[in-house]
Amino acid sequence: DTGVSQNPRHKITKRGQNVTFRCDPISEHNRLYWYRQTLGQGPEFLTYFQNEAQLEKSRLLSDRFSAERPKGSFSTLEIQRTEQGDSAMYLCASQEGNTEAFFGQGTRLTVV
Amino acid sequence: ELKVEQNPLFLSMQEGKNYTIYCNYSTTSDRLYWYRQDPGKSLESLFVLLSNGAVKQEGRLMASLDTKARLSTLHITAAVHDLSATYFCAVGTNTGNQFYFGTGTSLTVIP
Numbered sequence: 001d002t003g004v005s006q007n008p009r010h011k012i013t014k015r016g017q018n019v020t021f022r023c024d025p026i027s028e029h030n031r032l033y034w035y036r037q038t039l040g041q042g043p044e045f046l047t048y049f050q051n052e053a054q055l056e057k058s059r060l061l062s063d064r065f066s067a068e069r070p071k072g073s074f075s076t077l078e079i080q081r082t083e084q085g086d087s088a089m090y091l092c093a094s095q096e097g098n099t100e101a102f103f104g105q106g107t108r109l110t111v112v
Numbered sequence: 113e114l115k116v117e118q119n120p121l122f123l124s125m126q127e128g129k130n131y132t133i134y135c136n137y138s139t140t141s142d143r144l145y146w147y148r149q150d151p152g153k154s155l156e157s158l159f160v161l162l163s164n165g166a167v168k169q170e171g172r173l174m175a176s177l178d179t180k181a182r183l184s185t186l187h188i189t190a191a192v193h194d195l196s197a198t199y200f201c202a203v204g205t206n207t208g209n210q211f212y213f214g215t216g217t218s219l220t221v222i223p
Contacts (some may be wrong), residue, residue, distance in 0.1 A: 031209065042116075042200050042213030043155070056210055091154060098143050098162060098204070101211070103155040 004104035006092050012110045013082055020078045021107045025094030032075050033101065034067055035091040036060070043091055049075060082111045114139050116203050118214035126222050128190050133217045135184040135201035143204035144184050145211060146175050148197045155200065158186075191221045 005024040013019050025032050030051050035043035046065070048056040051072035061067075064082075069075040079086055089108050095101040115138040125131050135144070143162050147155040159168045161177035161184060168175050172195065174187045184201055198218045204211040 033210065035213075042216050043202075045210045045212065048209050050209070056208055058210075093155075098160075100157040100160050101145065102157060103147075105154045 004092055004094050004102050006090075006104035006107050008107055009105060010108050010110075012112060015084060015111055016081055018078065018080045019082060019109065020076055021090055021092075021109075023075045023077070023092030023094075023104060025074070025092070026096075026102060029094035029096045029102075030072070031095040031097075031101075032069055033093040033095070034075070034077050035093065035103075037089045037091060037106075038087075046077070046090075079109075082109075084111045087111045114141070114203060114205050114212045116201060116212050116214040118199075118201060118217050120217060121215060122218050122220075124220045124222060125188075125191050127192055130190065131188050133186040133188070133199055133219075135186070135203075135214055137182050137184075137203040137212075139182075140206050141179065141182070141203045142206055143211070144177050145202040145204075146184070146186055147200045147202065149200060149216070150197050158199075188219075191219075193221045193223055195219060196221045 007022045032049040034046040037043040047067045049069040064080045067077045089106045091106045093101045093103045117136045146158040159175040164179040166177045172189045177184045198216045200216045202211040202213045
């Protein structure tokens with residue numbers, strides 16, 4: 001098992017474009033989280049999946065953001081009509097029960 | 113919303129010294145995590161604390177949890193340069209599955 005994998009690692013996009021990130025969790029981990037981190041801050045919760053069900057969403061997740069986890073395996077996070085304020089590191093984590101949550105390397109998004 | 117506060121925010125310490133990072137949180141929780149983050153990197157799991165009085169140690173780091181005081185500590189013993197990083201605590205809620213991160217403590221160990 002190679003841990004949590006995120007793609008792409010870096011993404012530069014023009015304002016107004018749509019972007020999609022992918023997260024492959026550790027196999028058989030039923031919990032999957034998306035967090036966003038800006039420079040000098042702690043990660044902020046965006047959304048949580050238990051298997052394929054999206055059970056929690058943060059107020060930070062505006063209607064431009066959507067996340068899916070089809071079949072309870074990999075997950076995608078899409079941002080539509082990107083804004084400069086969306087520039088951040090997007091982190092995915094997976095977890096089995098209340099054990100350690102393992103984070104991927106993140107996708108660094110820059111909106112120009 | 114659960115609030116998590118860490119202090120200090122910045123810590124500069126000499127090699128060989130001991131110090132403690134504090135993590136306070138605002139509501140009842142049943143799980144607390146400590147992570148390490150190097151610049152430009154992701155988060156590395158250090159400890160998971162799931163009960164009152166839990167204590168875990170790994171090398172020069174020791175974490176403890178007091179759920180009654182809503183406080184966790186990360187104690188550093190005889191610091192070495194390799195410990196320089198940002199340390200985050202993250203607290204789970206009893207009413208949901210997400211966990212909330214503190215502001216982080218940026219640790220610099222000076223030779």
